[in-house]
Amino acid sequence: MTIRPSVGVSASVKPANEAPANEPVVEAQKLGLAFQTGDGPVQALSDVDLTIGKGEFVSFIGPSGCGKTTLLRVIADLERPTEGTISINGMTPEQAREKRAYGYVFQAAALYPWRTIERNVALPLEIMGLSRSEQQERIRRTLELVNLTGFEKKYPWQLSGGMQQRASIARALAFDADLLLMDEPFGALDEIVRDHLNEQLLKLWARTEKTICFVTHSIPEAVYLSTRIVVMSPRPGRVTDIIESTLPKERPLDIRESPEFLAIAARVRDGLRAGHSYED
Amino acid sequence: MSRPFAWQMAAALVLVLGGMALETMQGGTAANIWPALGLVLVAAIAGSLFATAPLIEAGIAFIGAHGAAWLLISGIAGHEGNAGPSFYLALVGAWLLAWRCVTALSAIKPASRQAAAALGLIIPVIFGVWILILWEAIVRGAGIPFLLLPAPSAIGARIVSSASILAADVNQTVFKAVLAGYAIGCISGFAAAVAADRFIFLRRGLLPIGNMAAALPIIGVAPIMVMWFGFGWESKAAVVVVMTFFPMLVNTVAGLSSAGHMERDLMRTYASGYWQMLFKLRLPAAMPFIFNALKINSTLALIGAIVAEFFGTPVVGMGFRISTEVGRMNIDMVWAEIAVAAVAGSVFYGGVALLERAVTFWHPSIRGG
Known part of the structure; x- marks a missing residue:
């Protein structure tokens, strides 16, 4: 068993010896975010310290309300933090967004129903003002990457849920951002489709060498996909544990029955249990 | 179809037989009553024989209904306002045949898109035409004053x-x-x-x-x-x-x-x-x-x-x-x-x-x- 020791169940898990060797893509220090609601402020994120290196596959896992989606949205500049600092590729999130530094995959495919699959994939390319021929080339390449070649002229509502989500991943990949932010992208799909897409996502990650931040509430999904797993807990939303995966980069689906896999999953489960009080 | 005899056909038959009885007793209120009554009678019986083939049944009902309507409306010329009960019985009988025709057509499951489009057109057209037929026949049969409600044919002529x-x-x-x-x-x-x-x-x-x-x-x-x-x-x-x-x-x-x-x-x-x-x-x-x-x-x-x-x-x-x-x-x-x-x-x-x-x-x- 070669799981590295936990650094502490409270917060601030960024000791120098665990910092990734690669150059950092996301760096957060003392990050906090409070939403103003009718019943007073709600602390969605509190005291988050996190560094994500280039080429990592980091999963955020925790019960609902733990701030995992909020954290992803802060990275994407869809929410503004109220405390602490965060930088993306050395820039503020806003600058990074303006530079189209990341592709974002939402919980639902969010394809525009009046556009064909290829026009949906072309949407970010149109906004960025790429030439027609360049658009065609990238559409062809990214649709091939997600195995949707031949479905260019179909409308989203003519495709299954899994295919729609693959098209939305193609759309996020089309403009070649190095960072991919995925917010429970397979949460609404059945388990068979989900397994298949997880396997494809790992292959895609290996081929493209992108940095991926992946929000999920499924322990097997997090352990199967990630190089690091960030365990979070609610009230206030905070990081309670960061687990380095010792699984090899090559991961067939049946690795999920291996003792190593099960040990990591057990530690994730322990982390979730420790951070979450069940009294309410 | 499990019912060999549609109720519209049965009702049309009863009305027409009643109309024939009345016409024999009184008679002479308008022209063409007998051919109209006869046509509805024949169509109601013949249509019922083909109750299992909706297309044939609809065709027979269509011919019977509109033929009778044409006979009644052309026969009322010169007898405006003098239509007797047998006229209305024949008219309602013809209308029931048209109803049967539309019901039979609606039950057909069209094989091709063109057939579906044709059906989608013909059913509302029969409906609309029957509003005009009833309007024309009642206005002229009952002799409703022109100022109150002109017949559709008069409006058409004016257009x-x-x-x-x-x-x-x-x-x-x-x-x-x-x-x-x-x-x-x-x-x-x-x-x-x-x-x-x-x-x-x-x-x-x-x-x-x-x-x-x-x-x-x-x-x-x-x-x-x-x-x-x-x-x-x-x-x-x-x-x-x-x-x-x-x-x-x-x-x-x-x-x-x-x-x-x-x-x-x-x-x-x-x-x-x-x-x-x-x-x-x-x-x-x-x-x-x-x-x-x-x-x-x-x-x-x-x-x-x-x-x-x-x-x-x-x-x-x-x-x-x-x-x-x-x-x-x-x-x-x-x-x-x-x-x-x-x-x-x-x-x-x-x-x-x-x-x-x-x-x-x-x-x-x-x-x-």
Whole structure:
């Protein structure tokens, strides 16, 4: 068993010896975010310290309300933090967004129903003002990457849920951002489709060498996909544990029955249990 | 089909036999009663023999119903107002055959798209034709006074003989006042909605005022517009503008906020500007709302232009014609204008609806599911 020791169940898990060797893509220090609601402020994120290196596959896992989606949205500049600092590729999130530094995959495919699959994939390319021929080339390449070649002229509502989500991943990949932010992208799909897409996502990650931040509430999904797993807990939303995966980069689906896999999953489960009080 | 004998056929048979008995006892109220009764009788029996083949049954019922109707209506000429009970029994019998015909046709599951389209057309046509047949037969059979309700044939004859006047009226009212007012009202309502969406002070200020404009009574606005813009079509177009502006404004404002949060966040992640967001997401998403307004306005515009012509107009126009011909007791001309207005309104609405199908083909209400 070669799981590295936990650094502490409270917060601030960024000791120098665990910092990734690669150059950092996301760096957060003392990050906090409070939403103003009718019943007073709600602390969605509190005291988050996190560094994500280039080429990592980091999963955020925790019960609902733990701030995992909020954290992803802060990275994407869809929410503004109220405390602490965060930088993306050395820039503020806003600058990074303006530079189209990341592709974002939402919980639902969010394809525009009046556009064909290829026009949906072309949407970010149109906004960025790429030439027609360049658009065609990238559409062809990214649709091939997600195995949707031949479905260019179909409308989203003519495709299954899994295919729609693959098209939305193609759309996020089309403009070649190095960072991919995925917010429970397979949460609404059945388990068979989900397994298949997880396997494809790992292959895609290996081929493209992108940095991926992946929000999920499924322990097997997090352990199967990630190089690091960030365990979070609610009230206030905070990081309670960061687990380095010792699984090899090559991961067939049946690795999920291996003792190593099960040990990591057990530690994730322990982390979730420790951070979450069940009294309410 | 498990029922070999449809109830419409049975009822038609009973009515026709009753009609024959009555006609034997009294007789002589109108011509062609016997052939009509006989035709319905034969069709009801023959149709029932083919109850398992809906197409043949429908064909027999169709011939019986319309043949009898033709015999009855042509036979009433010269006997207006003198139709006896056997006339009405034969008429109801024929109508029941037509009912059976439509029921049999509706039960057919068409094999091809063309057959489905033909069925979709023929069933409402039979319905509409029977409204005219019953109208014609009852008005002439019972001798209803011309001033109260002219027969459709009289209205049709009037349309043919006054075609040039009707064409001039349509040109004045529809092609000048309605189209100009509709275009200006819809475009300005749309532009105001986009502006209200862009600037929050307009949204706060303009929408309540627009609400009040929508509550303005058209009867009150029309004479004012005539004073402002003169007796020509321009004042009618102005009334149409006032009527169509508000539905377009509120529908477009609602449509522009109909795009989902996820779709908007997606555009944000691409760092898209306001106009890109508008043209690539929010306007396409608003199209079903905008077409709703276009359809509502297509009927409002016609009503507005016709009513506005009651308040001063040159000697042409549909509203002018209706108000003057009513005073001259030319009721058939009034009905002719109503019929032309109904056709013009339906064509207008149908055109907008066809355009809607082409533009919002992706919407669940149109693609079906």
